[in-house]
Amino acid sequence: MVQGKKPKLAVWKFASCDGCQLSLLDCEDELLAVADSIDIASFPEATRAFKKGPYDLSLVEGSITTPEDAERIHQIRRQSKFLITIGACATSGGIQALRNFKDVKEFISIVYAHPGYIQTLKHSTAIADHIRVDFELRGCPVDKMQLLEVINAFLNGRKPNTPAHSVCIECKLRGNVCVMVAHGTPCMGPVTHAGCNAICPSYNRGCYACFGPKETPNIPSMGNVLEDKGMERENIVRAFRSFNANTKAFQKGARDYEKD
């Protein structure tokens, strides 16, 4: 930990719902300790106060969807010693990356009265597609304990404990009964990155893959299993095309089932 001077933290927002920043606010008790250990220089969800860079740690929420943002992220990188992206939007492009598979101009013409004022990119992309990122924390939203763990690890100069294995492991460690095997409920756990502590299977629901693909997901096999559990092809496309639709692995899953 940096002795004497508190490290300067900045939280940045791009295209997102603010849910990940809220996860940080949600840490109430723990946040007091965080605020003790770091100098919060910018955190739009929490305070209007703003201190100029450079920053020791930048947390970036949201994806890149506009030409301005594609510029702004480079400025932030230049001012940040360490940059961590948080959440599905920042790490994969988020739910707004569904536009990547359609014609965005068409959406604009339907949604906005004066489409001419709208400047947007054709694709929603992860921060790491634009700049070098030091660490990516997954989840839609991120898990608050994992977020604290990442900040904690940064402060102590150690590696964060955020395993990249399947949700199934968390599910089994909790002693859950597998919803797929025992109830026939389709579950994305076998291809999904751990981090939520298997929250949906713990309430007898299938995993929605909020944390995106695990280290080495076997996508074709997952598709077969879902089909075997009675999931329609179009719903398999949807299962892959959610918050992490733009990841390579899930793009493939959806594409395979879009074709007849």
Added chain:
Amino acid sequence: MASSPRIGAKYTLDREALQNLIVELTDSGYQVMGPTMRDGAIIYDAVRSIADLPEGWTDDQEGGTYRLEKRLDNALFGYNVGPHSWKKFLFPPRQKLWTAKRSDQGFEIHPEEEEPLRYAFLGVRSCELHAIAIQDKVFMEDAYVDPVYKARRENLLIVAVNCGQAANTCFCVSMNTGPEAKAGFDLALTEVIDNDRHYFVAEAGSERGTGLLEKLSFESADSQEEAAANAAVNRAAEQMGRTLNTQGIRALLQDNPDHPRWDDVAKRCLSCANCTMACPTCFCSTVEDVTDLSGDHAERWRSWDSCFNLDFTYMGGGHTRHSFKSRYRQWMTHKLSTWHDQFDTSGCVGCGRCITWCPEGIDITEEAAAIRKTPKSQEKKK
């Protein structure tokens, strides 16, 4: 009432005696763990009375599926093994190993001391007794004894139950691990439902077991009752849903690392690790170090790990088992083959959990049979 119970002799207990057994164990300071229903499965958890047991239920198991079904009778143990195994009590999924505190000279380590838990397991199947015996070797033999496991294991009291039926995924007969409990228990029960009579044929396997019987109302089993118990076990042996030919399997798998079957199973394997989590003999773990924000306190935690995880083989130079093929092959070859080299026993007891709880329904017996069918090593020799 018969004279003092002896080890190895057969006695009968009725349902009430079983209830008294649970009470007796609880009163003597044991935490009684046994089968109970939760979320559509029979799992292992605290059992306070026979009302907690899955009376009148059974399980229907196949590769990748498990369903509870009503039985036509009111058997208390009329099912086979479920998603949990006893290892979760002896080798907990997550365990704090030590805490450390920063000091002037560096840091001090304080090992985690736990009040040794006193468990009594009720309803341990023969395959599971063998699994516990295997984990005993892993955790308590040789130089590196696991203190948590050892403390819990030494206090453990085991009431086994002989299977009166087998699941479609069972293959203990092949592995020579069941269905009858032969050793490693304090008490073993065989449930008999004979028209209107519902009783248990009991055998003590230790002095703790005879001591327990003494406190219950028991009768010496007559030849008819003994025959009924034997018939139940024979029925289970005949119902084995799977077989695994173990002859020469050690060499077979070690000689066939490039068999094309590994590529086939790799297409199906999700590397999700459910098989290893459910397996009662898998013992791998990883450790995580955590700190508080100040960095003045640290803890080391151990949790179950799996050879199906990429990080399992992370070393200085990177990961070594990238492919699904290398991971599945490692797991199955270890279970059925190199385990013999390492621990002088098979790593598989034929409980079938890895088959049932694999979302893809990958079947270790089917994979082993496929390799046996066209062993590459023989082709080379020709």
